[in-house]
Amino acid sequence: MSEKQFQDQKIVLIDGHSILNRAFYGLPDLTNAEGLHTNAVYGFLNILFKILDEEKPEFLTVAFDVHAPTFRHEMYEEYKGTRKPMAEELREQVPLMKDVLKAMGIRLIEKAGLEADDLIGTLSRRCEEAGMDVVVLSGDRDLLQLATKKVKIRIPKTKGGRTEVEDYLAADVKEKYQVTPQEFIDVKALMGDTSDNIPGVPSIGEKTATKIIVEYQTIENAYAHVEEIKPPRASKALKEHYDMARMSKELATINVHADFPYEVEEGRIGNLFTKEAYEWFQRLQFKNLLGKFEIQVPANAIEDRFRTVTDPAEAQAVLGRAASAKTVGIALEKNRENMLPLFSMGSEITGAAFAFSHDGKEEVVSILVGGTLTAEALLKQISALTESRAEISMFDVKQDMKNFRVCRPENVFDVHVAAYLLNPLKSSYEPNDVAREYLDLTIDGKLSEEKKRCYEAYTMYQGAAILREKLQESGMEALFDEIEMPLVFALFDMEQAGVKVEARELKAYGEELGVQIEKLETEIFELAGEEFNINSPKQLGAVLFEHLQLPHGKKTKTGYSTAADILEKLAPDYPIVSKILEYRQIAKLKSTYADGLAHFIQDDNRIYGTFHQTVTATGRISSTEPNLQNIPIRMELGRQIRKVFVPKEGFQFVDADYSQIELRILAHCSDDEALIQAYREAKDIHRTTASQVFHTPFEEVTDLQRRNAKAVNFGIVYGISSFGLSQDLSITRKEAAEYIDRYFETYPGVKKYLDGEVAFAKEHGYVTTMFGRRRPVPELSSSNFMQRSFGERVAMNSPIQGAAADIMKIAMIRVNRRLKEENLESRIVIQVHDELLVEAKNEEVEQVKAILKEEMEHAASLKVPLIADMSVGANWYEAK
Incomplete structure (x- = not known):
């Protein structure tokens, strides 16, 4: 490369692994149809396009490490073990990223024995000598040592959920860190960097290291004046660990004279949006980026x-x-x-x-x-x-x-x-x-x-x-x-039927909620001694934890946390908190249901929702426009909204609800004798479990013991942990662990079954329901402990929840078919998890009840009875 050959032209040099790593941790996990993790690649491309739009360079090169970073010093061997291994989900995206960049015609560079920052350091020096403006993009602040008047270091960072980029020329480094780019190396050598495995000098932190180098410019000069260094502990540390400091400096110094072939012209930017790149973006499902392409893909x-x-x-x-x-x-x-x-x-x-x-x-x-x-x-x-x-x-x-x-x-x-x-x-x-x-x-x-x-x-x-x-x-052809x-x-028929809603009753319900909201606002303001925006977490946190000095305040970057779990702990002792939680519930009822449902009422006073069968991973049906499956039933005020759902004239609602279907499926799948026997004898399963777990005669089980056993019964289905159970029951984690252990002693078949499902999922990557439905569990291969724990819970629960969904689907199909075959005017209008709501003609009610009972209870052949509870009413509230 001849001097000034590329005068005033610009090149962007990207630290591949660094930007990919930043993108990986900055975006939630994404996968494409093939199950490939893609969040790092997607994030990398977004940062790349942002920099190209801003810099408009003529040249571009991305540098990668060949393997793990190469160690620069034999003494480094004893420190290298502290480097954290790359997450597997990120590791698999490295070759993917390279393939995408190659498809875009972008010059990549890597060489065994050289780290990416050595390649970038050497290229930045060569390009600067050729008269070019150089832009280095990296998340690694080590590269600040490369900054000059012509070499700008750009470091992306996340702020407020958005990516911002800090820019550093030599003067900017001096202003921000008080040292020159060259002196920045010595500061880092003194203070060390555990993330980069640079040991540094014990007892010398960033503040002291900066002070020493500002005064003495280099480690060598500082050592020559070691007796003068303050504080004394820093002087003593440098004397005792000078060899360590020299080694750290060598480790921290980027090689700007590495030997490798590279012609700048190879990095000239051509058409990035090639047919090959388009195919990659399609395959990876980067739909938001496809608009950048103006190519005409050749006709197939x-x-x-x-x-x-x-x-x-x-x-x-x-x-x-x-x-x-x-x-x-x-x-x-x-x-x-x-x-x-x-x-x-x-x-x-x-x-x-x-x-x-x-x-x-x-x-x-x-x-x-x-x-x-x-x-x-x-x-x-x-x-x-x-x-x-x-x-x-x-x-x-x-x-x-x-x-x-x-x-x-x-x-x-x-x-x-x-x-x-x-x-x-x-x-x-x-x-x-x-x-x-x-x-x-x-x-x-x-x-x-x-x-x-x-x-x-x-x-x-x-x-x-x-x-x-x-x-x-x-093995899913029969399922299909x-x-x-x-x-x-069946879903089409249900959507076409719709369900009637009393608009005036809904309006009155909303107005009643509005009155209660205003009353609660007044009471909250009186207890607080001031007015404020209850819906503002920042203002609410300040009132509760600063003005009222309530305990358990957790300060975050944006203020105190007012999450439900924190407020629920305070509610029993502080009336204002109890009223705030009630306010939130009623406000959500009003906005989401009282006001929200009104938008979906058609001219015939019916709501025609959409039911989806291709949304949930377990196979459950979901509902939108509106979401009729999320109508709250845990609080009485929430349940009352069901009163506005009414049958048309001459009809009634018949509601059929499976009784404890998931626990019954668990009994069937686990083949646990005690659990099966309890269901066959039609015993109160929660009282039975309480009797066994708490070693109490069945007749003497208290209501509290039954409630706790119920939480364990349903928690086990969802793979609940001792921590989760302790939170649900407000008991210690140790007590919760004892409850779970006693449960598994009572029902050993359940423990064996759940462990077996997790083991199967780890080996095969998926679990299946009794009807053959597969649920992949990629989380089990994650390097993240929390993800793996979630995967274990999925492996335990999906076969149960998925089977319950399958059984409900079979029941829906059969009930819908019978209603039509028997020429009835009655129709299914709503399905909510384990519940079916039928709008039944008055003269057909008994026939509908018989059809529901027969088809729901015989939808599957289990080792325990399937029970469907039935009720009739003039509105959904009464029928439920």
Whole structure:
């Protein structure tokens, strides 16, 4: 590199491991569809793009350590053991990061025997000598020693949940640390750095080290004046450990004259947003970054098969050929500005794409609505197609059924549901994810909507067989065919039925809550002796722990913590705290339910919520718009909101609730004789457990003992720890541990079963329910103790909770089917975990109760009875 060859051009040098490490710990864990951890890579790229936008350099190079950092001194061997090993979730992202950077055409550099900071130090010196401006990006402040007038060190840091970057030229280092960049090395050598395994000099901290170097500039000069150094302990320490100080300086000094080949031109920035990079970003599911690409991904060969049809006769011919195919992939083209929540034949459809094979020839056809081909006519033809012998493969069938009728549900394959079963840990599932993961097909996000639909239809067509094979391999084909797919149609019926809400009653309920909130505000202000914003944690903390001097205050960076667990400890002794907790509960009731539910009431006074089967990892159904499953029932005021849910005229609510289903499943799965016998004898299971655990005759068990045993019974299902139980029961951790030990002595089969599930999960990476549902447990391989502990609880609980969800799904399917087969007007309107609510016609109530009891209690064959408790009422509150 000739001197001044690159005069006034700029290069950015990035400390790869350092920035990757910072990104890893700065972002929550992310995984893609393949289960790859991606948070460090995602964070790295965001920091990279931020720096490139700000600096606009001509050149870029990222340096990595080859292995663990190389030791620079033989004496260092005795100190190296203190370095913390890299987290496995981070380690696996290092090669991933390199692959992504290579795909972007970014120059990487690494060399055995040299650390990344040596490479960066040498490059910064070479580039500066060539007349370049140099920007070094690293989270390691050691690199501040490289700062000059032309070399700027940029150090990212997290502040307020956002990434900020500190900038240091030589003058900035002097201003911040009182020493020059070169002297910064000596300061670090004296004070040491445990994170970087630099021992330093005992008894000399940062303040003293800085003072010494400000006065004497170097360790060597300081040693020459060692008798003059103050305080005396620092003088004594330097005298006794001068060799250590010299070694530390050698360790802290970055090599700026390392020997390795590098041509600056190799680092010139070209087009970072290549096709290869686009495919990586797609694979890693970095959707927020895809907008940076302006490339046109070359068309896949299958696009040659795409064609568009607008003629009604030709469209009918296409669908006629599709009807004789083995599998037909369908994707509806929708007008996104006119999406309707309820069944409305065709009003939102602008076309549909179909993919199938006929006479050995693949067809991918987009049929567009227009002219004489109406949306209604097209949808009727699709409904007719579902009557054929062809398997209909779609994505999110339940959503599309708002537009057409499915005549033969048993012939439908929902790719969305299948993808969920195969990986239930993802936060979302999209057709392009399925295309990439199972078909190795990249769908360009910039394609026209018509082409996207063709790709989607093709993915549904090709994906059905591949996904079914994966389901077979994982033992979940029966789960898919017999539970999940029939459930799609049961949930659709429930969503279409909706549930009636008395809007005036809801308004009155909200107003009543408002009155109580105002009353509590007044009482709280009187007890506090001042008015303040109760909803402000900062103001509340100041009132409680500064003005009122309440105990147990925990100071954080933003003020005192007012978390529920802290306030609950204070509530029994301090009325103001008790009233604040009550205020919070009522305020949430008002905002979330009284006010929130009102937004979802339609013109017919009914709420049409959405029930999801592809959200939870355990298989439980979830509810949104609104969330009907979170309506509070623990406090009486919360339960009263159920009074606004009413059946339509001439109907009543019948509520059926499984009794202790998870404990019954635990008894079945663990094969514990004592637990099974207790259920077979229909004993009070909590009183039985209390009798055994507390060595008390059954008839003499106190209410407190029963409550404690109940907490243990349900806690065991969730893998509760002694700490967790001690918090729940307000007892010591030792007492809680004794309760758990006695429980396992009483029910040894349960202990053996739970331990076995954890061992299986550690070996195989997943657990299964009795119906074959898999729940991956990647947390068990984490290097983080808390994550592994969470994984153990997941391994214990998921087979139980998942089986309960499966049983409820089977019951829903069967009840829904019976109601329709017997031509009843009654319909399921709400499902909440272990509970089904049916809007039953007055004349059908007894028949509905019989159906619910028969189908719920026979949904699974367990070693203990399944019991469904039944009640009837004029509103949900009464029925429950």
